[in-house]
Amino acid sequence: MIKHLKILEFALSSLWRRKFKNLGLIVVFSLIIFTLSSIVFLTYSFKREAVAVLKDAPELIVQRLSAGRHEMMPVEYMKKIKDIPGVGKIVPRLWGYYYDISTGGNYTVMALREGLQDKISLMEGSFVVGSGSCVVGRGVADARFLDIGSIMPLIGADGKVRRFRVAGIFTDESNLLTNDLVIIGEKDFREVFRIPQSIATDIVVQIYNPTEVDNIARKIKEALPDTRPITRREILRTYDTLFDWRSGMVLTMFLGAILAFVILAWDKATGLSAEERHEIAILKAIGWETSDVMELKFWEGFIISSLSFLTGLIGGYLHIYFFGASIFSPALKGWSVIFPEFRLVPYINIYQIAVLLFFTVIPYMAATIVPSWKAAITDPDVVMRG
Amino acid sequence: MNRETVIRVENVSKCINRGRPNEVWPVRGVSLEIERAQCVVLKGPSGSGKTSLLSLIGCMSRPTEGRILLHGRDVAKLPERFLTEIRRNTFGFIFQQFNLIPGITVKENVMLPLYPTEMGLTEIKTRAERLMKKLRIYERRHFHVKGLSGGEQQRVAIARALINDPEIILADEPTAHLDTRLSVELIEILKGLKEEGKTLVIATHDPLVYEQGFVDRVVEMRDGRVI
Amino acid sequence: MKYRLFISIIMVEIVILAILFIRGAGLAGKYQKDIEARRMLVSTLMLTDLSIWTEARYTRHPSQTDIFSPFQDYPSSIEHFPAGSILSPEGVYLQRGGKK
Secondary structure, three states, rough: HHHHHHHHHHHHHHHHHHHHHHHHHHHHHHHHHHHHHHHHHHHHHHHHHHHHHHOOOEEEEEEEEEEEEOOOOOOHHHHHHHHOOOEEEEEEEEEEEEOOOOOEEEEEEEEEEOOHHHHHHOEEOOOOOOEEEEOOOOHHHHOOOOOOOOOEEEEEOOEEEEEEEEEEEHHHHHHHHOOOOOEEEHHHHHHHHHOOOOEEOOEEEEEEOOHHHHHHHHHHHOOOOEEEEEEEEHHHHHHHHOOOOOHHHHHHHHHHHHHHHHHHHHHHHHHHOHHHHHHHHHHHHHHOOOOHHHHHHHHHHHHHHHHHHHHHHHHHHHHHHHHOOOOHHHHHOOOOOOOOOOOOOOOHHHHHHHHHHHHHHHHHHHHHHHHHHHHHHOOOHHHOOO | OOEEEEEEEEEEEEEOOOOOOOEEEEEEEEEEEEOOOEEEEEOHHHHOOOHHHHHHHHHOOOOOEEEEEEEOEEOOOOOOHHHHHHHHHHEEEEEOOOOOOOOOHHHHHHHHHHHOOOOOOOHHHHHHHHHHHHHHHHHHOOOHHHHHOOOHHHHHHHHHHOOOOOOOOEEEOOOOOOOOOHHHHHHHHHHHHHOOEEEEEEEOOHHHHHHOOOOEEEEEEOOOOOO | HHHHHHHHHHHHHHHHHHHHHOOOOOOOOOOOHHHHHHHHHHHHHOOOOOOOOOOOHHHOOOOOOOHHHOOOOOOOOOOOOOOHEEHHHHHHHOOOOOOO
C-alpha cells in the first residue's frame, strides 16, 4: 500500500515539473467532459420528462394528410370513426400556429371548450377561456410583457386585430409544456383563423380497451385512407428516440475542440521523448521494476483523467441543473424566439456516465501507459552508455 | 579479515546485435573475483569493455556466455524481477553522466530508489537526510538538480546510490566530469565508503583514482579482455 | 506530501458529486408532485409534445409532424435548424415505419 502511495507521490512530482502543460491539459480535458456530460444530462432529462409527462397524452389522435401534408380535418369524419366498435368519446382538437410580427415569435394557439377548466393547476390567475379572454404560457407572457389583465392582440385571418384579456399565465414549472401556448375559446379561435364549424385540426379518440388501440388505429386507416392515426405509444416512442447527442451541432461545434485535445493528448502521451525514455531507464537502473514504471505511468494518466473527469462532471451537473443550461442555450435555442427556461429534474443515467468514462478516461490512460511499455521492458544498461 | 568472495565472474562474454552485421563483443571471456570490502579498479581506454563489464556485474544486462555468481548464486539466468530486486538491495550505482532526474528536488532524487519498496516515507526521509548531511548537500535539498554544480550533482548521485545501504558500489568513470579539486573530494568519499566496509568496483582511466593507496587491485582491460 | 493533497481533492470531488446525485435523486421524488400536475395538464389540454423549440412545426410538435417536414428541401439535405443538434429526425422517421 505504502509503495503505491509513494509511486503516486512521484507521479505527482513528475507531472508538477510541467505544471502549465499538465494543468492546461486538465482544463481542456475538463471542458470536454463538461460539454459532453452537459449534453448527456440535458438530453436525458428531456427524455425522462417527456416520457413521464406524456403518459397522459391522448390515446389516439387522428389527423388528415393531403399530399403528404397535415391538413385540416372535416368534422364528419368523426361519424365514421364513431361506428368502429370499441371507440369511446371522440373530441375534435383545434390548434395551430401564430406568428407574432412584433416579437418575431411563433406561438402555438389552442382552442378549448369551456367547462373543463377547474382541474388546471400550475398557473397564476384563473383559467377562464370565455369569449375575449385567453391563457398564455410564460414564454409568451415574457415576450410580450404580459400580466394578468393585460391585453394580448391577435391579428385574424381577415386582417382585423382582436384583443384578448389575459386571464391566466402558466407558471414556470410547466414551461416545458406550455411555454409558447396561447389558449383561447373555441368560438374565438374559429373567428380569428376563419375556420368553419365543419372542420377541426385533428381528432382525439378515446378507446375503452387499451389493448385494442393498434387494432382500432388500423380500422380507422382502412375506413378513412387519407388519415394518419398516431397512438400514444408512438408519441412516447418518438420521445424515447428523439433526444440524441450523437449527431448534431453541439457535438459538431465541439468536435474541433475534441480533435485538438486528442492531438494534444496523443502528443503528450505517445510522444515518449528521448528524455522520458532516458528517465525510465534511470528508474530501472536504480532498482525500479518494469511493473513499477508502468504503475508510475498509470498514476500519471489517472491523475490527469480522474481530476478532469470529476471536475467536468460536477461542472456539467451544475450547468444543467443549477444554471438551466445557460451556456448551451444560445446554441440550443437556435432560431426559436420563444424558448423555455429550464427547470429540469436531475435524472442521472449511470449507464451514460459509464459510457462517457469509457470513451474519455480509458483511451487517455491507454495512450499514456501503452507507449511506455516498450521503454520500460528494455534493459536499463542504456544509461551506462551515456 | 574475512576473505569471502562476493562476486565471481566466470568466463563471461557479452555480445550486442548478435547475428547482424554490426555485431560486437564488448566483453570476451573475462574471469574475475572480487572479495568483500575490496576496492577493485577496472582500468583501460574507452571502448575496452569496462562499462559493459560493470553493467554485467550490476545485473543491468545479462551475459551472452559465462556465469556471474553473486554470493555463490548464478544471477545470469534469473528472471527480470529478481534481477531488479538484487539491483535494488545489493548495488549502488554511480554513473558517469550522474543520471539525475531533472525538475524534481535533490531530496526526491535521493529518495527515488526506495519508492517502489514497502519502506515508510518517514524512514526514507530520515535516511536521505542523514546521507545528504554527510555529503554536504543538505542545504540544497529543496533545489532542483539542474541548478547544482557538477560536484554537487555528483554527490547527489552518490547519496542516491547509498540510500538503499548497498553492499557493493559500482562507479563508472566517476571523475570524468569533475576537475581535480572535486575529483579529490570524490576520492575521499570513496575512500570513506571503503573504510565503512563497502565493496567498490570502479571503472576509470583516471590515474588520480587508480593510483590511490586504498585501491586493492587494478584490473587492466583492453578490447574486452583482461590483460 | 502531494499524494495526500491529490487524494483529498479526488475525495472532495467524489463527495460533491455524490451529494449532487443524491440531491438529484431526492429532488426527483420531490418533483413527483409537479410531474403529477404536469400530467394533469397534458391530459386536460390534450397536449402531445414538449414546448421546447418553436422554430418549425416538426421541432415544436415532433410527434405530430408528417415524415416529410424534417426534409423539406429534399430528402438528403442537411437538416438546418439548430435544434437538430440534439433531436434526430431519424427517430421520428423510423417509428413511422420508415426504413433505415
